[in-house]
Amino acid sequence: MDNSLLSRRIKAIIIDFFILFILTIVLLVIILIVNKDKYDFIYCYALLMCIVYSTCFLKDIIGGQSLGKRIYKLQVKNDKGKVPPTKILILRNIFVFIYPIEIILCFVNNGRRLGDIILKTKVTDKDS
Template sequence: MNLINKRLEAFVTDVIISFAAGIPFFLISLLLNNNLIWMSFTLAFMYALLFCKDVENGRSFGKQNTGLCILSEKNEKAPSITRLFLRNLFYVLWPIEIILIFCNSGKRLGDLVMRTKVVQCAKEPNTTFRLTSKYLCSIFVVTIVLFVLFFFITRLIYEHSPMMRLLYSWDN
């Protein structure tokens, strides 16, 4: 299997995990009549999982499963947590990311800007993804920041849009 196919498999695995982890919060939101607080939290949590997926030495669950890892182009070592996080922020520009990965020898925009590369690494037997304190703290901090951002943006839209007031309730 070539590198682009492995990257795609790893990404799809990580997205499925992100959505699966967000489902309980989404269901709570539905039970609470689409409460904006829970919806904002759900979106923040799911995006935090996606943005922080590689902070554990450049290997997400999907990358570990496919034997891939992220390395810095400079020194061939795992990039810093900040660079890995910023690299994944470019997922919000997914149309550009898709075009670039197929036209630029398998590099995404995040790879180009952060000067990283995804390579085949030694696949460790029986490797399990560990929920380390570094990974959990990253998700926690990013979830809080995104929650505040999403909540206030949604609140602003809610206050100025009659359609949003019909869809969401602040009473619950």
């Protein structure tokens, strides 16, 4: 992976996780406001985490692009150059929770994370 593509991929990841962070904060504030003795905070927090994790898993399902990838004109493709099926796009994002391994692999394995390697996908220019 050339440096320009890797740089854009890293910037796209930063945007995606910034959006996820903002979503988490907004939902947490809403839960704290609504939670006035009506609900147990633990259950509300569990719901929040389900929403956040689901967002993380589903971030690439529209055309193989998250918001960050759309901004930097990147796309997840399979080994045939096509956008993979939705279940593959979801499964490849499950590995993001072992992010230290994902980061190391991304730098040493031609820009491919563990999810990319196992599910035979790659992030590339949208138009290529």
